[in-house]
Amino acid sequence: MAVSTSSWKELRSVLDSDKKLLKKPNLPLMANQLNSLSLRMQDEELPRHAAVCHVEEAHLYQKMGNPNEERKQYATAASMLNNTIPTDMMNRSRGLTSLEAAKALVGCNQYEMAQEHAQRAVRLLEGEFYTYTRAVYLLAEIHFYLSEWEHLLADIDDLWMSVMKTRPKSVAGRRILKDLEVMTVLILQKSQVPRSLVAESYVTFSKDTIPLQYQH
Numbered sequence: 001m002a003v004s005t006s007s008w009k010e011l012r013s014v015l016d017s018d019k020k021l022l023k024k025p026n027l028p029l030m031a032n033q034l035n036s037l038s039l040r041m042q043d044e045e046l047p048r049h050a051a052v053c054h055v056e057e058a059h060l061y062q063k064m065g066n067p068n069e070e071r072k073q074y075a076t077a078a079s080m081l082n083n084t085i086p087t088d089m090m091n092r093s094r095g096l097t098s099l100e101a102a103k104a105l106v107g108c109n110q111y112e113m114a115q116e117h118a119q120r121a122v123r124l125l126e127g128e129f130y131t132y133t134r135a136v137y138l139l140a141e142i143h144f145y146l147s148e149w150e151h152l153l154a155d156i157d158d159l160w161m162s163v164m165k166t167r168p169k170s171v172a173g174r175r176i177l178k179d180l181e182v183m184t185v186l187i188l189q190k191s192q193v194p195r196s197l198v199a200e201s202y203v204t205f206s207k208d209t210i211p212l213q214y215q216h
Contacts (some may be wrong), residue, residue, distance in 0.1 A: 095124030
């Protein structure tokens with residue numbers, strides 16, 4: 001997950017250079033940077049992220065008035081996404097198997113063994129909202145039983161990000177956000193985690209910090 005986050009930050013940095021008002025963006029250089037970033041993401045086995053780079057490259061070539069290269073980049077992105085379909089199906093099957101194994105081990109109070117399977121399920125099911133959410137909830141439950149409070153807070157952060165990116169206005173999404181508020185308060189009461197760390201997570205979930213377009 002850290003590798004993925006680093007790559008996205010670099011992508012954001014490249015794209016932000018196109019928005020600077022006092023400096024004319026170097027579009028060819030940006031295209032080369034995106035291409036290099038795509039290659040690195042492919043090495044990191046992140047084909048969907050690499051495809052995003054090529055879509056952004058296509059946008060740059062459109063600005064440069066190069067329709068042939070624009071079409072080429074869109075075709076590359078489409079091919080990458082198409083090639084992920086068999087892998088996605090395999091990962092989903094493996095992820096669901098790991099999720100069921102983790103559930104069974106939790107039922108036997110084998111939390112440390114369950115943690116390994118739950119972490120694998122979270123990794124393999126990323127991108128599928130409902131199964132991914134179930135996996136992270138289970139991992140959070142395991143961290144609760146193991147009294148791993150900081151890891152539990154990280155699980156809450158992951159759930160919050162997943163909801164805000166994909167289901168902020170849905171009934172399920174709003175229910176999860178409410179659950180996360182309650183979970184954060186319970187962690188504060190139960191654990192020895194520094195109050196400042198818990199408070200930081202709690203503020204994240206409060207209504208005042210949710211963008212206006214997500215509020216009802």
